[in-house]
Amino acid sequence: MSADPQLSRRVLLAAGLAGTALVSACGEARSPAPRSADDPDTALVDEVVSRITATAALAARVPDLVAMHTAHLDALDAAPPVAGKAPRGRLLRSERQLQHFLVDAAGRAESGPLARLLASMSAAVSQQVAVL
Numbered sequence: 001m002s003a004d005p006q007l008s009r010r011v012l013l014a015a016g017l018a019g020t021a022l023v024s025a026c027g028e029a030r031s032p033a034p035r036s037a038d039d040p041d042t043a044l045v046d047e048v049v050s051r052i053t054a055t056a057a058l059a060a061r062v063p064d065l066v067a068m069h070t071a072h073l074d075a076l077d078a079a080p081p082v083a084g085k086a087p088r089g090r091l092l093r094s095e096r097q098l099q100h101f102l103v104d105a106a107g108r109a110e111s112g113p114l115a116r117l118l119a120s121m122s123a124a125v126s127q128q129v130a131v132l
Contacts (some may be wrong), residue, residue, distance in 0.1 A: 039111075040110045041109055041110050041111050041114055044105055044108055044109060044114075045076055045114070047105070048076065048101075048102070048105050048118065049073065049076055049078040051098055051101050051102075052069055052072050052073055052076075052078075052081070052098065052121075053069075053073065053078070053079075053081050054094075055069065055094045055095060055097075055098045056069035056070070056073070056081030056082075056083060057081060057082060057083060057084045058083075058084060058085070058086035058090060058091045058094050059081075059083055059086075059091060059095075060083035060084055060085045061085055061086075061088075061091075062091070062128075062132065064128060065091075065095070065128055066081070066083050068124055068125070068128055069081050072121050072124070075117060075121075076117075088132075091132075092129060092132060095125055095128065095129045095132075096129060098125055099122050099125040099126050099129065100122075102118050102119070102121050102122035102125065103119070103122045105118045106118035106119040106122060
C-alpha cells in the first residue's frame with residue numbers, strides 16, 4: 001500500500017515541531033518564551049501570541065490549523081485559541097500574513113532558541129497553507 005503524502009507531511013511536521021521544542025528547551029524547563037519583563041524578547045513574544053491567536057480565530061473549519069496554532073501557542077506558554085469561522089479566502093490570506101510575520105519575527109528575536117522556534121512555526125504554517 002502507498003502512504004498518503006499529506007499524512008506523511010503532517011507526521012514530519014509534528015515530529016519537527018516536537019524536535020524543535022525539545023532542542024530549544026535544552027537548559028530550560030519549558031519553552032524559550034521569555035520569563036521576565038527585562039527579557040528583550042518579551043514584546044516580540046506578546047506580538048507573536050497576539051498574531052497567532054487572531055489567525056487561529058478564523059480557522060475553525062480546518063482542524064489541522066487549529067491543532068497547529070494550539071501547539072504553537074502552547075510552545076509560547078500562551079492560552080489556547082478560540083476558533084471561529086472565516087471564508088476560505090480570508091483564512092488563507094491571514095495564514096500567509098502570519099507565515100510572513102513569523103519569518104520576520106524569527107529574524108528579530110534576540111534569543112537563538114526563540115528564533116528557531118519562530119522559524120519552525122513559519123515553516124509549519126507554510127506547509128499547512130500549501131495543502132489547503
